[in-house]
Amino acid sequence: MGELRLMKGNEVLAEAAIRAGVDGYFGYPITPQSEVMETLMLRKPWEETGMVVLQAESEVASINMVYGGAACGKKVMTSSSSPGYSLMQEGISYLAGAELPCVIINVSRGGPGLGTIQPSQADYFQVTKGGGHGDYHVIALAPNSVQEMSDFMTLAFDLAFKYRCPAVILSDGAIGQMMEKVYLSDFVPRRTEEQIRKDCGEWCTLGSKRHNVITSLELDSVVMEQRNIALMKKYAEMQKEARYEAYMTDDADYLFVAFGTASRICKKSIEMAREKGIKAGLFRPITLYPFPTKALYEIGTKMKGILSVEMNAGQMVEDVKLAVECKVPVEWAGRNGGIIPSPDEVLEALETKIIGGK
Amino acid sequence: MAEIELKDIIKEENIVYKKSNIILDRTMHYCPGCSHGVTHKLVAEVIEDMGIQDQTIGVSPVGCSVFAYNYLDIDWQEAAHGRAPAVATAIKRLLPDKYVFTYQGDGDLASIGAAEILHACNRGEHIVCIFVNNAIYGMTGGQMAPTTLVGMKTATTPYGRDIDRNGYPLKITELIAQLPGTCYVTRQSVDTAAAVRKTKKAIRKAFENQRDKKGTSFIEVVSTCNSGWKVDPVKANQWMRDHMFKFYPLGDMKDATRDNPADYEQYIKEEK
Numbered sequence: 001m002g003e004l005r006l007m008k009g010n011e012v013l014a015e016a017a018i019r020a021g022v023d024g025y026f027g028y029p030i031t032p033q034s035e036v037m038e039t040l041m042l043r044k045p046w047e048e049t050g051m052v053v054l055q056a057e058s059e060v061a062s063i064n065m066v067y068g069g070a071a072c073g074k075k076v077m078t079s080s081s082s083p084g085y086s087l088m089q090e091g092i093s094y095l096a097g098a099e100l101p102c103v104i105i106n107v108s109r110g111g112p113g114l115g116t117i118q119p120s121q122a123d124y125f126q127v128t129k130g131g132g133h134g135d136y137h138v139i140a141l142a143p144n145s146v147q148e149m150s151d152f153m154t155l156a157f158d159l160a161f162k163y164r165c166p167a168v169i170l171s172d173g174a175i176g177q178m179m180e181k182v183y184l185s186d187f188v189p190r191r192t193e194e195q196i197r198k199d200c201g202e203w204c205t206l207g208s209k210r211h212n213v214i215t216s217l218e219l220d221s222v223v224m225e226q227r228n229i230a231l232m233k234k235y236a237e238m239q240k241e242a243r244y245e246a247y248m249t250d251d252a253d254y255l256f257v258a259f260g261t262a263s264r265i266c267k268k269s270i271e272m273a274r275e276k277g278i279k280a281g282l283f284r285p286i287t288l289y290p291f292p293t294k295a296l297y298e299i300g301t302k303m304k305g306i307l308s309v310e311m312n313a314g315q316m317v318e319d320v321k322l323a324v325e326c327k328v329p330v331e332w333a334g335r336n337g338g339i340i341p342s343p344d345e346v347l348e349a350l351e352t353k354i355i356g357g358k
Numbered sequence: 359m360a361e362i363e364l365k366d367i368i369k370e371e372n373i374v375y376k377k378s379n380i381i382l383d384r385t386m387h388y389c390p391g392c393s394h395g396v397t398h399k400l401v402a403e404v405i406e407d408m409g410i411q412d413q414t415i416g417v418s419p420v421g422c423s424v425f426a427y428n429y430l431d432i433d434w435q436e437a438a439h440g441r442a443p444a445v446a447t448a449i450k451r452l453l454p455d456k457y458v459f460t461y462q463g464d465g466d467l468a469s470i471g472a473a474e475i476l477h478a479c480n481r482g483e484h485i486v487c488i489f490v491n492n493a494i495y496g497m498t499g500g501q502m503a504p505t506t507l508v509g510m511k512t513a514t515t516p517y518g519r520d521i522d523r524n525g526y527p528l529k530i531t532e533l534i535a536q537l538p539g540t541c542y543v544t545r546q547s548v549d550t551a552a553a554v555r556k557t558k559k560a561i562r563k564a565f566e567n568q569r570d571k572k573g574t575s576f577i578e579v580v581s582t583c584n585s586g587w588k589v590d591p592v593k594a595n596q597w598m599r600d601h602m603f604k605f606y607p608l609g610d611m612k613d614a615t616r617d618n619p620a621d622y623e624q625y626i627k628e629e630k
């Protein structure tokens with residue numbers, strides 16, 4: 001295990017990036033994640049590892065910088081929060097279309113519009129259902145602790161390169177802002193140009209006599225359809241990467257499904273429920289895409305009822321219903337506007353919407 | 359008189375002109391008379407002359423020249439509409455010893471991508487920007503561009519560009535010349551043999567500036583789009599000379615590297 005520290009979630013993202021051997025970070029300030037770039041600028045990783053850190057003129061520019069770096073086979077990333085993540089959608093679609101690996105962090109806040117700077121999970125649809133134009137998906141990881149902010153950096157890059165696909169870490173303002181102890185991972189050196197050529201030489205544009213071209217454009221519909229089919233195959237292949245945590249589900253009658261901050265609340269609600277004799281458990285999707293559908297079916301269909309607890313107006317609940325094929329009652333409970341639901345509220349929702357509602 | 363045979367003529371020493379090896383054997387999709395083809399050729403020749411084929415990464419735009427990557431035998435990235443300077447920024451920062459250039463149209467560079475080009479130039483990214491200004495959106499069927507001249511008829515200004523409705527044509531190159539990050543800003547054309555030679559020289563200088571890490575070099579090529587303008591290539595060239603050159607006068611706007619390196623050092627100091 002690595003070095004133990006007490007750190008803020010956003011700071012950990014910066015530290016984890018340096019330790020993961022990231023080549024470039026491009027970002028634009030937005031609350032509640034500005035500490036990511038601030039920490040990087042303070043740390044001056046360019047002196048230590050040669051990592052490039054650049055404040056871009058907008059999120060539109062930062063995501064296109066990520067495109068440029070990713071197309072060179074470099075490990076590049078950006079971070080933002082909801083409005084900035086919205087601005088990146090065209091770029092993310094291009095990254096998916098050109099099959100480029102990168103990591104994008106969304107420390108999400110409440111919307112719509114300028115909304116609130118308080119934590120929210122209202123970007124679930126945008127992250128998991130594509131977000132930009134055209135048929136594509138991004139790998140989506142949902143940390144629920146400062147430790148996972150660190151651990152998922154390496155995981156996100158590994159998956160992104162394995163599938164040549166953007167990977168998103170969907171966090172929220174609460175995890176970004178809170179301090180927890182964290183075991184930082186060990187330093188991994190940045191890859192040399194030689195190593196990149198070995199790993200990605202087939203496609204990357206490092207300057208070569210190969211005439212490597214990175215593009216998402218194809219005007220011949222017959223060829224374009226083949227590209228779409230290849231993407232569909234890739235997404236099908238990716239399903240095996242689905243990750244989840246099952247907490248006290250073995251003897252449970254009722255199931256909470258929650259990710260990120262909401263999942264932590266649910267754990268407290270479970271404790272309170274069990275004190276009252278209600279056997280509740282938690283299913284926490286760790287990958288929001290691919291969604292752990294199979295595992296949720298297996299665990300969820302054994303339950304008397306399921307409550308999807310979200311800090312939004314009810315988004316993941318659709319995937320929960322699909323996963324259990326509506327074989328058990330599924331309801332949504334949650335808060336909006338940047339409010340984190342309390343454990344009492346969540347338990348009460350279970351009692352009224354699921355147990356009482358039967 | 360003895361008969362001359364073809365094989366006596368086709369000899370290395372007799373070659374006066376040759377297609378650059380960087381240009382791939384593919385039929386270009388450009389309309390006959392379009393300025394893009396000649397401009398591609400010049401970029402290819404400079405890359406070949408400098409021997410930097412395997413060290414160069416081009417960034418193509420969204421516009422008629424989106425397919426530039428099909429014609430030049432180097433590594434390419436195709437950028438989203440207007441974002442080539444951001445893409446190029448990252449490539450160059452991550453690969454500081456490579457040559458990176460953007461190739462963009464006027465809609466791409468001066469309209470949707472105005473922010474990206476201004477900021478890349480202002481940061482003084484060590485890249486080359488080739489800006490093909492044909493005063494129209496060629497690819498989408500000839501709509502008004504920010505560079506469209508007042509009174510000029512396009513698909514979206516069927517009665518001519520009107521200042522009240524559409525605002526003024528944008529001299530973005532003049533704006534860019536103001537930015538301390540740029541070291542060389544010039545406006546050229548490719549309508550005559552002499553102009554072609556001058557433009558090639560400018561492109562060469564721009565790539566040399568990049569080699570010497572002097573800042574951003576920006577080359578506008580005032581161009582024709584005979585299809586978009588709905589005239590034949592000869593008339594298009596004449597119209598360009600009569601109208602475009604008046605509003606977009608040719609010549610160097612800034613050459614901070616011109617006289618001697620000491621001047622340039624001084625210039626950088628003053629700007630800083």
Ligand SMILES: Cc1ncc(C[n+]2csc(CCOP(=O)(O)OP(=O)(O)O)c2C)c(N)n1
Binds near residue numbers: 466490496
């Ligand atoms: C986001 C976005 N908006 C609009 C378009 C449509 N579009 C494609 S090319 C183009 C204009 C290109 O004009 P210009 O840059 O002048 O290039 P030219 O074809 O004249 O060389 C537009 C508006 C697009 N592809 N993407």
Ligand code: SF4
Binds near residue numbers: 387389422492583584
């Ligand atoms: S439409 Fe205009 S810019 Fe496009 S290829 Fe034809 S002449 Fe060139």
Ligand SMILES: [Mg+2]
Binds near residue numbers: 463464491492493495
């Ligand atoms: Mg144009």
